[in-house]
Amino acid sequence: xxxxxxxxDRTALVALDWGxxxxxxxxxxxxxxxxxxxxxxxxxxxxxxxxxxxxxxxFDEICGDWLEDxxxxxxxxxxxxxxxxxxxAPYLACPVxxxxxxxxxxxxxxxxxxxILIAPGVSFETPAGMPDVMRGEEIQIAGVLADRxxxxxxxxxxxxxxxxxxxxxxxxxxxxxxxxxxxxxYSVLVRHSILGRLMPQDGKAAPEIATKAFADGVxxxxxxxxxxxxxxLFAVRTLGLTGRLPTxxxxxxxxxxxxxxxxxxxxxxxxxxxxGVPLVLVGENALCERYARAFSDLGSEPAxxxxxxxxxGLFWLAVAAGLVQLERSGQYV
Amino acid sequence: xxxxxxxxDRTALVALDWGxxxxxxxxxxxxxxxxxxxxxxxxxxxxxxxxxxxxxxxFDEICGDWLEDxxxxxxxxxxxxxxxxxxxAPYLACPVxxxxxxxxxxxxxxxxxxxILIAPGVSFETPAGMPDVMRGEEIQIAGVLADRxxxxxxxxxxxxxxxxxxxxxxxxxxxxxxxxxxxxxYSVLVRHSILGRLMPQDGKAAPEIATKAFADGVxxxxxxxxxxxxxxLFAVRTLGLTGRLPTxxxxxxxxxxxxxxxxxxxxxxxxxxxxGVPLVLVGENALCERYARAFSDLGSEPAxxxxxxxxxGLFWLAVAAGLVQLERSGQYV
Numbered sequence: 001x002x003x004x005x006x007x008x009d010r011t012a013l014v015a016l017d018w019g020x021x022x023x024x025x026x027x028x029x030x031x032x033x034x035x036x037x038x039x040x041x042x043x044x045x046x047x048x049x050x051x052x053x054x055x056x057x058x059f060d061e062i063c064g065d066w067l068e069d070x071x072x073x074x075x076x077x078x079x080x081x082x083x084x085x086x087x088x089a090p091y092l093a094c095p096v097x098x099x100x101x102x103x104x105x106x107x108x109x110x111x112x113x114x115x116i117l118i119a120p121g122v123s124f125e126t127p128a129g130m131p132d133v134m135r136g137e138e139i140q141i142a143g144v145l146a147d148r149x150x151x152x153x154x155x156x157x158x159x160x161x162x163x164x165x166x167x168x169x170x171x172x173x174x175x176x177x178x179x180x181x182x183x184x185x186y187s188v189l190v191r192h193s194i195l196g197r198l199m200p201q202d203g204k205a206a207p208e209i210a211t212k213a214f215a216d217g218v219x220x221x222x223x224x225x226x227x228x229x230x231x232x233l234f235a236v237r238t239l240g241l242t243g244r245l246p247t248x249x250x251x252x253x254x255x256x257x258x259x260x261x262x263x264x265x266x267x268x269x270x271x272x273x274x275x276g277v278p279l280v281l282v283g284e285n286a287l288c289e290r291y292a293r294a295f296s297d298l299g300s301e302p303a304x305x306x307x308x309x310x311x312x313g314l315f316w317l318a319v320a321a322g323l324v325q326l327e328r329s330g331q332y333v
Numbered sequence: 334x335x336x337x338x339x340x341x342d343r344t345a346l347v348a349l350d351w352g353x354x355x356x357x358x359x360x361x362x363x364x365x366x367x368x369x370x371x372x373x374x375x376x377x378x379x380x381x382x383x384x385x386x387x388x389x390x391x392f393d394e395i396c397g398d399w400l401e402d403x404x405x406x407x408x409x410x411x412x413x414x415x416x417x418x419x420x421x422a423p424y425l426a427c428p429v430x431x432x433x434x435x436x437x438x439x440x441x442x443x444x445x446x447x448x449i450l451i452a453p454g455v456s457f458e459t460p461a462g463m464p465d466v467m468r469g470e471e472i473q474i475a476g477v478l479a480d481r482x483x484x485x486x487x488x489x490x491x492x493x494x495x496x497x498x499x500x501x502x503x504x505x506x507x508x509x510x511x512x513x514x515x516x517x518x519y520s521v522l523v524r525h526s527i528l529g530r531l532m533p534q535d536g537k538a539a540p541e542i543a544t545k546a547f548a549d550g551v552x553x554x555x556x557x558x559x560x561x562x563x564x565x566l567f568a569v570r571t572l573g574l575t576g577r578l579p580t581x582x583x584x585x586x587x588x589x590x591x592x593x594x595x596x597x598x599x600x601x602x603x604x605x606x607x608x609g610v611p612l613v614l615v616g617e618n619a620l621c622e623r624y625a626r627a628f629s630d631l632g633s634e635p636a637x638x639x640x641x642x643x644x645x646g647l648f649w650l651a652v653a654a655g656l657v658q659l660e661r662s663g664q665y666v
Contacts, residue, residue: 192521
């Protein structure tokens with residue numbers, strides 16, 4: 001069986017997208033095509049055992065059989081390289097060339113003697129001295145640009161999520177970025193604050209009502225003066241209390257309000273830089289759809305939407321690190 | 334014993350400040366002097382039994398003995414009058430004369446046949462149609478103005494707390510107010526978001542470090558462009574992650590950032606109205622001290638600070654409702 005696999009096996013890389021709450025694995029060929037994919041819940045804060053043993057076990061479970069009797073390289077990115085990860089891969093400071101994410105990755109040996117290359121995160125410091133960090137999103141950015149090299153020259157990538165990132169790319173470098181806690185704010189406010197109290201446990205508003213409530217939240221964010229968010233949030237309660245909004249639509253209003261604030265801030269900060277610069281939405285489809293609607297309400301139209309570029313980014317990093325030799329050259333610019 | 338009490342007993346009113354998480358009771362004489370005070374944890378969301386029985390039991394426990402063999406009136410204010418309270422006392426819409434809070438209160442009979450007068454809340458609707466509500470703070474406002482009638486003509490009262498209120502008073506009326514979710518945001522972010530992760534369970538920063546971190550948070554709020562809060566919040570994590578702030582001071586920075594946003598927004602909204610109008614801080618001393626520092630950093634100086642005016646306000650409402658005849662007239666203007 002081993003010898004038969006030797007002939008037909010096209011596996012050239014195993015890539016891991018290892019975040020806080022999930023772990024995804026990709027078996028790829030030498031052109032970056034995904035031959036097989038798996039995902040599980042063993043993010044770095046949800047390991048099957050404490051410490052290094054937990055990382056090793058999660059690793060063996062998700063891709064141990066892929067590596068048995070195979071000598072293929074392994075690359076990993078995301079929170080696995082954080083201070084709480086398997087091995088820390090220090091942040092690179094902006095401006096960061098995307099290739100450097102591969103060439104400056106940190107090598108580590110597992111307990112079974114396997115070498116894994118762990119990608120670094122990226123840091124940015126504002127002129128006023130405020131630090132910002134990302135870990136995992138830089139790999140998605142690399143993946144987007146691998147397939148759409150025309151955006152490498154100058155683009156603005158928006159990656160919605162728990163901690164949304166707005167990253168500006170120029171000439172193949174991430175030159176700056178900002179984090180917005182939009183997704184986490186939504187989640188903690190719904191689950192732990194008075195704002196979630198009136199929201200029904202189950203049952204959604206009818207689509208047209210939900211869409212209208214979301215747009216109302218975006219409009220509220222736009223009309224607010226600076227710093228009004230801590231006040232405007234209370235409307236999520238009073239609109240429900242007074243029956244102005246059905247309670248099933250309060251979550252949509254809150255979502256619109258928070259995303260609206262993110263977009264007003266993000267667009268204001270980049271307005272000088274962005275005449276004619278393409279704005280690209282990167283992430284899960286349903287969430288990108290919400291962002292696209294909010295951008296439209298604010299007079300901006302994303303030039304594109306990309307879902308799940310992480311495997312592509314990990315492959316590109318592996319190429320940059322010399323782990324994989326491209327069979328056809330010129331694929332990446 | 335009963336007859337001896339009849340001679341010396343000066344009890345003229347029992348007043349209850351009945352909120353979400355606590356219940357405070359005051360036994361007062363006919364001049365509003367507090368003869369005895371008690372407090373307990375039986376707020377309306379923490380009753381000893383479900384439904385009306387829980388209200389009755391909490392009521393009997395905290396002041397039953399005060400009322401035994403006495404025919405004194407009882408007044409209550411706060412969340413006890415909400416839709417989730419003992420009996421709903423509907424909101425009065427701004428502008429609201431403070432006397433009306435007493436005269437428009439709702440009477441209810443307890444299971445033991447005792448009549449309680451429950452104060453209404455106050456509502457406000459912005460010109461854009463956004464509703465806001467308060468319940469309990471209006472009684473504190475009444476208490477402040479009972480002792481400081483010079484602020485009745487025109488003042489701005491800031492009541493920091495879980496849901497901070499900014500209320501403008503003109504000619505004895507609450508004409509408008511805004512709610513800021515500052516205290517609740519602080520609490521849910523520390524307890525349930527990634528921002529609390531780096532904060533030590535116990536151990537505070539040295540006072541000068543805590544004060545500096547708080548001021549830095551206020552300064553950050555001031556320098557932000559519009560709508561930056563969802564971005565700026567992430568600095569609470571990165572400043573800790575990069576060692577720029579000791580983890581024990583991250584809570585102070587977050588406090589300064591949130592209070593700063595509240596103040597920048599509040600001051601901007603009222604700037605037109607407030608040339609020469611006194612700004613009054615109302616609430617618990619340590620919290621008012623933080624607010625006073627932040628106001629000072631933003632170039633405003635409160636004209637006064639008042640702690641715990643609720644019993645005074647309840648007494649004044651009882652007078653306005655005709656429950657108590659003042660022994661000396663002219664005390665309230």
